[in-house]
Amino acid sequence: MKSAASGSNSVEIGKRNRHLVLDVIRTHEPVSRSEIARLTGLTPATITNIVGKLQKDRLVEEIGLGQSTGGRKPGLLQLARNSRLAIAVDLAATELMVALTNVKGEILRRSKREIVTEIAVMVPRILDAIQEVMTCPEVGGATIVGIGVTTPGLIDQATGTIIKSVRLDWYHVPLKSIVQRHFEVPVFVGKDTTTAILGEQWYGAARHANNLIYVWVGTGIAVGILLDGRVYAGATGMAGEFGHTSIEWNGARCRCGNEGCLEGLASLEAIATKAASRALSEEDAVTREKLASETRARVDARVEPFAVLDAACTGDPRACEIVREAGRHLGVGIANLINLFNPEHIVIGGQIRPKDKEFIDTAIEVAKSRVLPEPGSSVTITVSDFGQDAGLIGAAALVWREVLGSS
Numbered sequence: 365m366k367s368a369a370s371g372s373n374s375v376e377i378g379k380r381n382r383h384l385v386l387d388v389i390r391t392h393e394p395v396s397r398s399e400i401a402r403l404t405g406l407t408p409a410t411i412t413n414i415v416g417k418l419q420k421d422r423l424v425e426e427i428g429l430g431q432s433t434g435g436r437k438p439g440l441l442q443l444a445r446n447s448r449l450a451i452a453v454d455l456a457a458t459e460l461m462v463a464l465t466n467v468k469g470e471i472l473r474r475s476k477r478e479i480v481t482e483i484a485v486m487v488p489r490i491l492d493a494i495q496e497v498m499t500c501p502e503v504g505g506a507t508i509v510g511i512g513v514t515t516p517g518l519i520d521q522a523t524g525t526i527i528k529s530v531r532l533d534w535y536h537v538p539l540k541s542i543v544q545r546h547f548e549v550p551v552f553v554g555k556d557t558t559t560a561i562l563g564e565q566w567y568g569a570a571r572h573a574n575n576l577i578y579v580w581v582g583t584g585i586a587v588g589i590l591l592d593g594r595v596y597a598g599a600t601g602m603a604g605e606f607g608h609t610s611i612e613w614n615g616a617r618c619r620c621g622n623e624g625c626l627e628g629l630a631s632l633e634a635i636a637t638k639a640a641s642r643a644l645s646e647e648d649a650v651t652r653e654k655l656a657s658e659t660r661a662r663v664d665a666r667v668e669p670f671a672v673l674d675a676a677c678t679g680d681p682r683a684c685e686i687v688r689e690a691g692r693h694l695g696v697g698i699a700n701l702i703n704l705f706n707p708e709h710i711v712i713g714g715q716i717r718p719k720d721k722e723f724i725d726t727a728i729e730v731a732k733s734r735v736l737p738e739p740g741s742s743v744t745i746t747v748s749d750f751g752q753d754a755g756l757i758g759a760a761a762l763v764w765r766e767v768l769g770s771s
């Protein structure tokens with residue numbers, strides 16, 4: 365029988381211990397060696413050895429001295445901030461956003477481009493924005509360790525291929541290999557709602573949650589579902605299409621082909637479309653139809669809904685009513701989610717901003733009033749602190765999870 369310390373087992377144990385120490389430093393920094401020993405259960409000698417190697421590899425740095433408990437003041441450790449940086453790419457936002465991020469998910473530099481559906485136009489735009497951020501002065505002497513891309517739609521995680529994205533109008537696009545061909549660092553591609561959960565777990569409010577639902581509100585609506593600590597993808601990876609749950613019998617036709625979908629009642633696009641048709645309610649039907657379709661075109665350019673939300677922020681009564689109506693619909697949907705999954709935490713995020721209080725407060729109020737008492741009393745509903753950077757921070761976490769996990 366092989367002993368635990370022999371051959372590949374000892375290598376595996378060494379890797380696991382190193383990963384364990386890195387994880388404790390990441391989640392508890394600034395932290396002393398003795399505290400790491402206490403939290404990991406490893407011996408002080410093992411910790412000293414592993415930390416020494418991590419410092420040599422410039423993954424960990426000492427940032428001063430902590431309180432003494434009798435002897436020498438202990439050195440405090442944290443993940444090294446500037447030796448390694450990652451590129452985050454968000455294709456799920458209203459515009460293409462690319463950012464340079466450090467290991468804490470902090471954004472050091474950003475670049476934006478308009479999103480268009482033509483792949484031949486969009487791919488050079490993505491590559492150009494990555495190149496711009498990768499060569500900006502903020503990189504300094506750091507090593508770029510990877511590129512994380514978050515995208516809407518159904519993704520084949522193994523190959524990083526977008527199987528189907530209705531929002532981008534992309535089908536079978538091998539995004540990972542397209543980007544990988546142009547850069548020497550590893551590329552990781554993830555679904556928007558899944559990476560949003562990862563961002564919340566690594567840097568946000570959900571660091572200790574095992575049962576969490578991330579409600580992504582943007583041009584569309586979708587959820588990421590974390591059940592017993594694992595992301596739930598469904599039988600064919602399609603779980604989470606919350607926006608296409610039908611909540612209005614005989615409602616308006618949705619782009620998915622169904623009727624009365626939540627997305628058509630509570631998304632940013634729904635807010636913009638409603639604002640356009642309400643503003644024109646005095647006009648004749650032909651003009652109303654024409655202007656509504658023009659507004660829809662502008663919505664596709666992803667500008668209009670924030671004007672309505674901004675007007676609601678300043679107390680404009682008509683904008684407030686439209687935004688509250690959308691919030692009420694979302695609240696009903698969230699109550700259904702809570703009754704179905706009994707999560708401990710619901711995070712509302714995506715393109716909706718923390719300042720959009722009319723929308724968020726209405727949704728939370730309605731969700732709490734509609735939910736069953738037992739699951740309702742144990743759930744916390746919060747807004748993502750990341751606002752419109754949620755996609756970028758999730759994309760960054762996608763890289764850091766791989767880099768620190770395999771270091």
Ligand SMILES: [Zn+2]
Binds near residue numbers: 609619621
């Ligand atoms: Zn639909």
